[in-house]
Amino acid sequence: MLAGPVTKKVKRIALCSGAGSNYIKAAKNAGADLYLTGDVKYHQAQQAENIGLSLIDAGHYNTEKIVKELLLDYFTGKLDSTDIIKSDICTNPWQEI
Numbered sequence: 425m426l427a428g429p430v431t432k433k434v435k436r437i438a439l440c441s442g443a444g445s446n447y448i449k450a451a452k453n454a455g456a457d458l459y460l461t462g463d464v465k466y467h468q469a470q471q472a473e474n475i476g477l478s479l480i481d482a483g484h485y486n487t488e489k490i491v492k493e494l495l496l497d498y499f500t501g502k503l504d505s506t507d508i509i510k511s512d513i514c515t516n517p518w519q520e521i
Contacts, residue, residue, distance in 0.1 A: 427469035428478040434458045441487040452477045462487040485516035 437458045438451035444461030445468040451459040452475050459477055462484035472479035496510045 425464070425469075425481040426478070427464070427481075428473045429476060430478065432457060432476075432478060434478065439487075441491040442484050444487075448472050448477065448479065449475070460487070483518070485518065489516075 434457045436454075436456050437460060438447075438454055438456035440447050440451075440459075440461040442461075443463035444459075445464045447461070448459060448464075448468060448471055452472075457478060458480065459472065460480045460482060462482055464472075464479060464481040469479060469481070492510065496508060499506075499508055
């Protein structure tokens with residue numbers, strides 16, 4: 425889902441995995457043109473639109489799934505003597521119809 429200006433050129437993107445709707449103003453204050461997060465409610469999307477911030481709600485699960493892979497790669501490179509196991513359990517309650 426997309427809210428806010430869609431014709432604006434994007435130069436800086438803010439990202440918060442999971443539920444990041446509480447950081448809409450912080451993303452704008454940090455100079456972001458686009459904020460990518462999940463779990464944004466109707467009025468929060470309106471808030472982003474009102475302050476001129478493009479916002480993409482990619483879903484809570486979808487944004488956390490990506491971070492899980494990044495964290496696995498990061499810690500695998502940092503913790504040589506530690507076994508790191510990534511869960512393959514899908515905890516997404518939503519189904520596409």
